[in-house]
Amino acid sequence: MSTRGITAIGGFIPQTRLECSDIASQHSWALPGLKGKARGQRSVASWDQDAITMGVEALRNSGADLQSVQQVCFASTSHPFRDRSSAAIALAALALPETTLSMDSSCNRRSGTSALLQALINTQAGDSAILCAEKRLAQAGSLAEILWGDGGAAVIVGDQQPIATLLGWHSCSADIIDYYTADGFYPYPGEERWVKEQLIIPTVSSSVNNALQVANLKASDIHWAVLPAPASGAEKALARELGLEQAQLATQQVLATAGDLGSALPLYGLAVALEQAQHDDIILLSSFGSGCDSLLFKVNKQRSAQSPTADTPTSASHQLNQSLAISYGAYASSRGLLDIDFGPRAERVDKIALTVHERGRRDISGFIGGKVSADGAVQFPKSPVAMDDTVMIESDYIDVRLADDIATVVSITTDHLIYTPQPPFRYGLVEFENGARVQMEFVDVSDAGVAIGDRVSMKFRIKSIDRERGYRHYFWKAAPLTTTEQQ
Numbered sequence: 001m002s003t004r005g006i007t008a009i010g011g012f013i014p015q016t017r018l019e020c021s022d023i024a025s026q027h028s029w030a031l032p033g034l035k036g037k038a039r040g041q042r043s044v045a046s047w048d049q050d051a052i053t054m055g056v057e058a059l060r061n062s063g064a065d066l067q068s069v070q071q072v073c074f075a076s077t078s079h080p081f082r083d084r085s086s087a088a089i090a091l092a093a094l095a096l097p098e099t100t101l102s103m104d105s106s107c108n109r110r111s112g113t114s115a116l117l118q119a120l121i122n123t124q125a126g127d128s129a130i131l132c133a134e135k136r137l138a139q140a141g142s143l144a145e146i147l148w149g150d151g152g153a154a155v156i157v158g159d160q161q162p163i164a165t166l167l168g169w170h171s172c173s174a175d176i177i178d179y180y181t182a183d184g185f186y187p188y189p190g191e192e193r194w195v196k197e198q199l200i201i202p203t204v205s206s207s208v209n210n211a212l213q214v215a216n217l218k219a220s221d222i223h224w225a226v227l228p229a230p231a232s233g234a235e236k237a238l239a240r241e242l243g244l245e246q247a248q249l250a251t252q253q254v255l256a257t258a259g260d261l262g263s264a265l266p267l268y269g270l271a272v273a274l275e276q277a278q279h280d281d282i283i284l285l286s287s288f289g290s291g292c293d294s295l296l297f298k299v300n301k302q303r304s305a306q307s308p309t310a311d312t313p314t315s316a317s318h319q320l321n322q323s324l325a326i327s328y329g330a331y332a333s334s335r336g337l338l339d340i341d342f343g344p345r346a347e348r349v350d351k352i353a354l355t356v357h358e359r360g361r362r363d364i365s366g367f368i369g370g371k372v373s374a375d376g377a378v379q380f381p382k383s384p385v386a387m388d389d390t391v392m393i394e395s396d397y398i399d400v401r402l403a404d405d406i407a408t409v410v411s412i413t414t415d416h417l418i419y420t421p422q423p424p425f426r427y428g429l430v431e432f433e434n435g436a437r438v439q440m441e442f443v444d445v446s447d448a449g450v451a452i453g454d455r456v457s458m459k460f461r462i463k464s465i466d467r468e469r470g471y472r473h474y475f476w477k478a479a480p481l482t483t484t485e486q487q
Contacts, residue, residue, distance in 0.1 A: 004123055005162025006155055006297070010062030011271040011316030012054050012133070013151040013258050015444055017041040017323040018331050020146045026328045027141040037146055037232060042259035044326055045135045045150035047334040047421040048443065048462040051076040052086050053474070055131035056093045056460045058264075059154035060404075061314040066094060068158065070126035071101035073119070075111035077181075077263055078136045079104065080472055089474065090131055092365035093460045095401055109230070109263045109289030112153070116267065117293060119157040120166045127158035134262035139186035140337050144179075147232070149259025153267035153316070164274060164283065164297040168215025170207045173291040178230055196231040200288055204228055205241050207292035208284065215296045219243040222296075223281040226250045226269035228288035229260055238286075247284070248273075257320045263289070271316035274299065324446060334422055345419040350464040352473045363394075367458060367476045369436055370397025378402075378436035400434065402458065403476055407432045409454045412442065430456055430478050444479040455481045 024031075024038035045054065055074060059066075074087035087102035105111040112132030119128035133152025138144035178199050179189035189195070204227070212218065225247040229235040235249060251269035254261065261268055266287040273283050279301040286294045312318060332338035360381070362368065369380035377387050382397045412428035419425070426442040428450075442450055443459060450456075456478035463475040 003162060003165070004120060004157065004159050005165035005300070006120075006274070007127070007158040007160060007162050008062040008064035008156040009154070009163075009267070009271045009274055009316075010058050010060070010064075010314070011151065011153045011268045011319065012058040012061055013149075013268075013316075013319045013322075014043050014045045014049060014054070015319075015322050015324045016044045016046060016326045017257070018044050018326050018328065022328045023146050031141050034141070034143070034146065037143060040256040040259075041323065042146065043149040043151055043257075043261075044331050044334075046443070047465075048477070049150070050080045050135050050462060050472070051078050051133040051152065052080060052089050052093075053460050053462065054135070054150065054152035055086070055133035055154060056090050058133065058152040059090075059094065059129060059131055059156075061316075062154055062156060063312075063314070064129075064156045066096060066129070068127040068160075069096060069100065069129045069156065071103075071119075072096065072129045072131065073103050073105055073115040075105040075115050075130060075132040075263055076134055077106060077109060077111065078134050079106055087131075089365065092361060093403075093474065095366040095368065095403070110287045110291060110293050112263045112267045113285065113287040113293040113295065114171070116155055116157065117169055117171060117295060119155075120295075121169075125157075127156060127160075130155045130157070130267070132264045132267050134264050136262055137186070137335060140332065142186070142189075143192070144187055144189065147260050149261055151258055151261045151268060152264050153261075153271055155267055155270070162300060164299050167217065167282070167296040167298050168211050168213075169293070169295045170210035170214060171291070171293045172203070172207055174203070176203060176290060178288075192231050196234045196237060200228060200231060200234050201238060201241055203292050204238055204286055204288055204294070207294040208242055208286055211284075211294040211296055217282065217296060220246060221282050222247045222284045224248050224250050224273040224277055224283040226266050226273060226283070226285045228286060228292075229255055229265065230288060244284075250283075253317075253320050257323070263287075266293075268316055270297075272320075275312075275315050275317050324444070330422060342419055345417065348419065349468070350466045350471075350473070351469065352464070352466065352471055357473070364475055366401060367403035369400045369402050369438075370394075371400055372397065374398065378432070378434045380436055380438050400436070402432055402434075402436060402438070403460070405432050405434065405458070406481070407438075407456050407458070407478060409450055409452050409456060409478075410437065412450050412452060414449070426450065441477045442479070443477045446480070450480055457481055 020038040024034040178195040250273040281299040370382040407430035410429040
């Protein structure tokens with residue numbers, strides 16, 4: 001058996017959560033039937049988060065050393081651009097070499113598992129990173145608005161000490177339509193009971209049974225199951241149909257506290273299972289969308305010191321219990337479902353010249369500062385005249401990546417006059433442990449606020465969106481460390 005397998009895995013869920021009952025109550029005047037479906041919470045990405053930023057954070061949360069990564073695949077059904085590569089943006093944010101092979105996968109909720117499967121069976125691929133994330137737009141008052149959540153997951157596949165190896169698999173592709181999203185339209189679903197009973201259960205059951213046969217396993221051998229849940233009750237119905245009464249359903253808490261993450265749900269569920277599974281446990285991973293992928297893994301508990309466990313603050317399991325409440329109005333405004341009059345201050349033009357992007361893309365996306373000498377002061381950006389008055393060209397600087405460093409708040413301003421899609425606007429000066437000082441925005445701030453002396457970590461986010469042309473400018477922002485992260 002090949003030693004190739006999963007060597008690292010991570011997930012990312014936005015802290016901001018919206019109570020599903022709040023969604024239903026907002027539409028109860030017209031759609032009282034939504035109350036019966038409104039259980040639990042759904043995760044809500046802020047205006048400055050999208051599939052790319054969440055995929056990047058998921059990979060960073062895996063704790064993996066990315067130096068050996070030779071190829072990257074970014075899978076999503078909600079890529080922010082049609083013809084600007086999400087994988088290329090992620091490569092820059094992660095400071096991976098531009099020679100890294102990259103590709104994007106889309107138009108299918110199986111895109112994440114299909115990319116994972118291809119990386120596993122292609123023994124010549126080298127270390128491969130699969131990033132998968134979703135920020136899908138659902139129509140106000142739809143069932144999808146209640147059931148869907150935002151989030152991402154990322155997997156590293158390689159040959160060095162895998163934590164899980166592939167025992168068997170089955171994949172089928174078919175034009176099975178449970179819902180579809182046409183360009184320029186909201187998602188259009190089929191009748192929920194018909195979808196579950198006539199599409200999901202027969203397709204997934206057949207695929208899983210074929211995978212079990214290939215792996216010479218029985219349903220009773222499975223300890224953890226990650227099953228599709230694009231319709232209410234589909235996960236539990238599939239477990240009964242497949243005879244998985246003894247298996248733990250890895251996505252139950254995900255669905256209850258974050259919602260259906262689309263193409264990222266299977267990989268996020270796999271992250272939860274791997275963080276809690278024991279040595280030699282068998283994990284079933286199955287996904288549905290224009291067919292079905294079913295993969296069976298055996299767990300090898302050979303974790304590196306950086307690999308997250310269920311108790312790690314950045315683990316997929318732990319993130320499900322971290323939340324900041326948001327109102328329906330704030331959610332709808334950030335999603336563009338509600339057009340609030342922010343006044344003349346919101347009329348600014350956020351156009352970014354492509355020439356400006358080209359000049360600074362490497363250092364801006366990767367948050368790379370520089371210093372004149374090995375013991376020199378670190379600065380960002382790399383100015384034509386360095387801090388010690390040395391005249392410099394950019395290539396003469398010694399690169400210093402700031403994205404992975406911790407900083408301390410030197411000053412903080414909370415401004416209700418500067419326009420931001422989710423006010424207030426918080427900004428200030430932070431000082432990194434290497435001495436660099438940078439003025440930055442603050443995000444993920446709780447009601448307790450941010451104080452001078454607080455420690456912050458860097459998060460890859462959208463800096464601005466040109467609403468007239470649709471361009472997104474990415475940069476890094478500072479987020480307060482949680483209490484557990486500071487310990």
